[in-house]
Amino acid sequence: MGIPLSRRQWVFDVGLALLAAAASVEQLVVPNNDGYFGGPMWLNVTVAMLRTLPLAVRRVWPVEVAVVVFGADILASLVVPHTSTFWGTVLPMAVAVYTAARWSRTRWSLLVPPLAAIAFLVYPLHMPTFGRWDDIIFPLIVMWAAFSAGYAINRLLQQRHDLKEALRQLAEQREAHSRHIVLEERTRIAREMHDVLAHGVTVMVVQAGAARMELDETATAARESLLAVEAAGRQVIGELRRTLSLLRLGDDFRPSGEPSPGLADLPDLVASMRTAGLTVDLQLPERAEVDPGRELAVYRVVQEALTNSLRHAGRTHVTVRVRVDPHLEVEISDSGPRHGRDRRSALGSGHGLIGMKERVMMYGGRLLAEPRGPGFVVHAAFPPGEGPR
Template sequence: MGGELRLPRAPGVIRLFWARHQRAADILVTLIYAIPEAISRILAYLDGTMPPAFNTLALALAAVAGFALYKRRSAPIAAFVISLSVTALFIWNSDSMGGIALAIALYTVAVHHSVRASWIGLGATALTLTLAGLVTAPMVMNPADPDVASTIVVGLFAVLIGINIGNRKRYIGALVDRAGQLARERDQQAQLAAASERSRIAREMHDIVAHSLSVMIRLADGAEAMVEKDPEASLAAIRNVGSTGRASLAEMRRLLGVLRDEENELAERTPQPTLDELPQLVESYRAAGLPVTLSVSGVPPVGQGAQVTIYRSVQEALTNALRYARQPSRVDVVLACSRGAVTVTVTDDGGPGEAPASEGTGRGLIGMAERAALFGGTVTSGRLPGGGWRVQMTMPETGEEP
């Protein structure tokens, strides 16, 4: 798809490898600290420069610090606290690798937690190591040993590098999240548009099929009943069946053409019905035996959408009257247009009685209500007290498309 969102490939083979193998990177970082620390403790044990008990304790604490570095991504603060504690305990020992562990921990806090936490961690490092250096100064052979200052400086560089990389990481993460959100919104909008178009086409097809079949069935029944008594009238009814079928077939081809070949600019596009065709619509029902009268007052709306809505509403109401009204003697279609509103009323005087043989699904009235709702209108329908049925649609006259 042309609109598909694609992320660029991570630059560099090495960076891409470590990004895909984070656990291997964690193990490598842990080994960078643990191996030299273990070698230092083993040499100190062999040389006898440190009592065995202290050497064993130092080795155990180094193992704890190594494990903390391995888990630093999921618990950066805990890794920092452990690394700082181990470094402070052995600040007097220049052979200790605690400074490296502390620098890695500070870097991790800046990258995986927050900038503020990394600066707080650096301040805590400077304070803790300074106090630890003062306390352990008598144990140091050279009181001017620069281990404390060098460890703090290394920690500062680690924080600065971590802030730079962490901000870049968070910025890219925000861009990726935003891109994902835009992609989801785009897909949702496409789904909503597709659902709206399917609903519109379903309403159009319902109107076409219901109107055409109802009229054609009534004409065919009338032609069969008059074939012997009035052959000319029967032949005229058969011609009406053919013309109604051809007109409906053309509308169906238009709708199916939209579904089948949306990109074909040469596909036939029949215009949507307008109010100028309303008399012809009424005449088709009158030919089918429905005694319809049409009354129009005021200036009809000029908007294409409003005209289609009125036309389809009249078509649906007359189809219902043709199918369900029991021997009506009069069906009135009244279109009243004013500055404030447009009202369409279709009333029949079909007498009360048992329900017709075929029951409707109610989709036609639902479609009318949906069409009217696009213009802020409403549809009401119901049986009249003296018999018959009335359908009324009211919508504001804005003169604009929805």
């Protein structure tokens, strides 16, 4: 069975069937030389209607309609002589053949060409005037052309549908993969923020304990307040560890226990990238008062940008500028490949860019990553604030 039809398609097919039926009757009634005439009028009209009227539902039952069209003609040819004309016979048959090849979703459409060949091969049994070779070859060529056109269009549209489906699945896979990358990066950020926050809270707890020890024994209320601060701090550290354990990527997760990298670690990072082949100019402010979370974000952005420059531009020149006034900004720009390689793939799979965006957006900042001339630039700006959002 074919596809559901729109109103416009129904109107077209019904109109086509009625027009073909009218043309068939006209050629039977009006004397002409376009065809081979024989048999009683009632039989010719009946066979003509069976050839043409089923075309009204040709796209609903494409193979079935072709079987009716050719079956009626074959049965009549086997029994009695009957009239065959171009408009009343060849054209409706060609439409039926084309429809079977174009709209059928099964391999049964491959049976239609043999039916067409049988119809024209048995017609001379009672109509000997049709027996010349060109009488048979011409309609068979028309049937072959109609079937080839329908089959080619069917295959092209099927390939188009398959391609759209493949693209849809690919988009879904890319979206799922991007979500996975975001989750991985957020988990990594959570691990690093654990160190930052745990360090800060630990310092608060230690300072509160030291202050409590310095208090006079009569300062009972102040001592109790500091004890509450210490208890709350220890509770926060425990909750941080338990919460982070829910985000771990594997069972081998352990807090690093090492201080998180920051602006002071950028020279060591740059030195390692110089060893790998990059020429890096680092511009750092002499004094910078930045919270550890933002320092960590800047460090990771610079690390990822330098890695991308080395991967996509090779041994190129890179400039890293960090500013803290009026607000924290970092810009990493390279001069592009030395040998004219195409730099349009600088973003690669986009995983690094996703990670950088996640870190910058966590503080309400903005990230720009785009080609600039032959090179590439990454710019991140962090608004003033006290912590991640």
